[in-house]
Amino acid sequence: MAQISKNARTSSATHHFYCPCGGEIKMKTIFENGKVKNIAECEKCKRVERRPSDFK
Numbered sequence: 110m111a112q113i114s115k116n117a118r119t120s121s122a123t124h125h126f127y128c129p130c131g132g133e134i135k136m137k138t139i140f141e142n143g144k145v146k147n148i149a150e151c152e153k154c155k156r157v158e159r160r161p162s163d164f165k
């Protein structure tokens with residue numbers, strides 16, 4: 110059990126991505142055509158990409 114909590118800590122989604130504008134990118138869950146979709150949106154310039162890595 111101790112190992113599980115240790116793994117949970119290292120794999121927790123605490124990665125921070127930043128847009129070229131300097132804003133922080135937040136992950137959002139939206140519904141599109143009845144499907145759940147995850148998108149990445151910049152807090153500052155409201156740019157939206159499919160993945161946080163697409164901002165680079």
Ligand SMILES: [Zn+2]
Nearest residue numbers: 128130151154
């Ligand atoms: Zn931005």
